[in-house]
Amino acid sequence: MRANTLIMIVLAGVFGVLAVVLVNIWLAGQRSAMAQTGIVQASTVVVAAIPLKFGDTLSADTLREVAWPAGSIPTGAFKTTKEALAGEGTRQALQTISANEPVLASKITGPGQRATLSAVLGEGMKAVSIRVNDVLGVAGFVFPGDRVDVLLTRTVRGDDGADKSFVDVLLQSMKVLAIDQVADVSKDSPTVVKSVTLEA
Numbered sequence: 001m002r003a004n005t006l007i008m009i010v011l012a013g014v015f016g017v018l019a020v021v022l023v024n025i026w027l028a029g030q031r032s033a034m035a036q037t038g039i040v041q042a043s044t045v046v047v048a049a050i051p052l053k054f055g056d057t058l059s060a061d062t063l064r065e066v067a068w069p070a071g072s073i074p075t076g077a078f079k080t081t082k083e084a085l086a087g088e089g090t091r092q093a094l095q096t097i098s099a100n101e102p103v104l105a106s107k108i109t110g111p112g113q114r115a116t117l118s119a120v121l122g123e124g125m126k127a128v129s130i131r132v133n134d135v136l137g138v139a140g141f142v143f144p145g146d147r148v149d150v151l152l153t154r155t156v157r158g159d160d161g162a163d164k165s166f167v168d169v170l171l172q173s174m175k176v177l178a179i180d181q182v183a184d185v186s187k188d189s190p191t192v193v194k195s196v197t198l199e200a
Helices: 003-037
Strands: 042-048 063-069 127-131 147-157 163-179 195-199
Touching: 147 195
Parallel strands: none
Antiparallel strands: 042 063, 127 195, 147 163, 163 195
């Protein structure tokens, strides 16, 4: 091996080690600067301590507070367990809340309310039930929380005496509140039902 080649290999190794050391020093400096300036201001958010399902009662045992970046707190979140449980009476879950998922005001009832159909209705909305069968109910694949269109199929006799069928879209993107007597949005097994309750 020639001397020039050997010198180049040694220099490449020295410069490689020097580059790694300098990058590590720079990264350590950046970490300490971020920690000192307090760029990430911490707050707290109430999350579910255990998985909650429709109708579960909230308590100090089922909730806990976790650190959360102050600039990204979800809308409707509670900062303390006391705030989440405030008011006269208990609160219940209106939908499935996974463990460590933030508890939002839209996912639970108000103080003293029960997890009933009226608790999931939007402001100024009404619940309307319609009769369905295995075909109209999409073979049981419609669940609470889904959105559906309501269609009217009608037959009109023409001037020539022949019947003509028409389908009109009456309502679009209607929220399904319940199927039969089940309003739990975590339900995921297809069931042929006799009625579907919609928010209108």
